Amino acid sequence: xxxxxxxxxxxxxxxxxxxxxxxxxxxxxxxxxxxxxxxxxxxxxxxxxxxxxxxxxxxxxxxxxxxxxxxxxxxxxxxxxxxxxxxxxxxxxxxxxxxxxxxxxxxxxxxxxxxxxxxxxxxxxxxxxxxxxxx
Numbered sequence: 001x002x003x004x005x006x007x008x009x010x011x012x013x014x015x016x017x018x019x020x021x022x023x024x025x026x027x028x029x030x031x032x033x034x035x036x037x038x039x040x041x042x043x044x045x046x047x048x049x050x051x052x053x054x055x056x057x058x059x060x061x062x063x064x065x066x067x068x069x070x071x072x073x074x075x076x077x078x079x080x081x082x083x084x085x086x087x088x089x090x091x092x093x094x095x096x097x098x099x100x101x102x103x104x105x106x107x108x109x110x111x112x113x114x115x116x117x118x119x120x121x122x123x124x125x126x127x128x129x130x131x132x133x134x135x
Contacts, residue, residue, distance in 0.1 A: 011113050012042060016054060032132065043099075080106060101119070102122050105124050109124060
């Protein structure tokens with residue numbers, strides 16, 4: 001079975017924008033993911049969010065075409081949405097984090113890579129650049 005890792009939006013933005021200051025770290029992670037044979041997973045809603053944020057639209061659309069072929073893109077089904085609503089109401093946590101974590105967990109991801117130190121914990125291993133490279 002193929003191992004999977006979910007990339008939060010901030011990780012994808014680090015891949016796209018060298019000015020964010022983490023390009024060297026994310027490059028090492030991408031190399032590690034490839035050598036380990038892991039599959040990168042993101043959520044479908046990230047595409048529109050990143051498109052809205054990122055200024056080089058044509059470059060981004062070319063990047064998305066590559067992502068479409070090489071990564072797994074998750075959609076939120078009704079059950080994932082319902083769980084996320086309930087968990088967000090119960091915990092007061094960030095709905096976006098919660099729904100992504102639940103979807104990643106249900107898709108069989110082993111970890112979620114993020115720069116957000118307060119990312120909602122739904123039972124997945126939440127890691128940053130340094131932690132993932134120590135695996």
